[in-house]
Amino acid sequence: MTATVVTAVAPILIFLWPAPAKGQKKGPILVSLDTPLDQLQDGTATKILAPTSPNSAFIMADGGGDNTPGDLAFGAFVVKTGSNVAVFAQNCSHLGCSISFVPASDTHPETSFDCPCHGSRFHLDGSVLHGPAAYPLSHLTWKQGDSPNQIQVDGIVLGF
Numbered sequence: 172m173t174a175t176v177v178t179a180v181a182p183i184l185i186f187l188w189p190a191p192a193k194g195q196k197k198g199p200i201l202v203s204l205d206t207p208l209d210q211l212q213d214g215t216a217t218k219i220l221a222p223t224s225p226n227s228a229f230i231m232a233d234g235g236g237d238n239t240p241g242d243l244a245f246g247a248f249v250v251k252t253g254s255n256v257a258v259f260a261q262n263c264s265h266l267g268c269s270i271s272f273v274p275a276s277d278t279h280p281e282t283s284f285d286c287p288c289h290g291s292r293f294h295l296d297g298s299v300l301h302g303p304a305a306y307p308l309s310h311l312t313w314k315q316g317d318s319p320n321q322i323q324v325d326g327i328v329l330g331f
């Protein structure tokens with residue numbers, strides 16, 4: 172009975188969660204921050220890029236719209252709101268264009284993440300401020316590195 176279940180279920184699990192291709196390795200990606208975590212001001216964000224040597228990508232922890240958990244992101248924003256720090260993939264949940272962090276100004280009343288493709292905007296907590304996007308930004312799983320200007324983000328080394 173157990174052998175029959177394993178034989179039937181294992182191929183489905185391998186299809187749903189395939190192993191990384193040969194030479195690829197999932198794990199924490201160490202990233203240096205332009206602004207150390209302890210100096211990140213409330214309501215601001217700093218951009219990070221996945222390392223290119225070796226070629227790496229971050230892995231989305233959740234998703235909605237064009238983003239799915241497990242999708243790759245090559246850039247992200249570390250954002251501080253109050254005492255909370257979150258890391259969001261740069262991929263717009265509408266159709267995947269790269270968002271930008273836009274501070275409030277005379278012509279831009281609210282600080283937000285803005286998408287240049289179709290005008291979607293997102294609050295700093297990742298929720299939708301303005302469509303056409305209908306889903307929030309995707310979180311990345313992260314933790315503090317050994318120093319305040321380093322974080323480790325769940326990702327994958329794609330190759331050299």
Ligand code: FES
Binds near residue numbers: 263286289290302
């Ligand atoms: S891809 Fe961002 S608004 Fe369409």
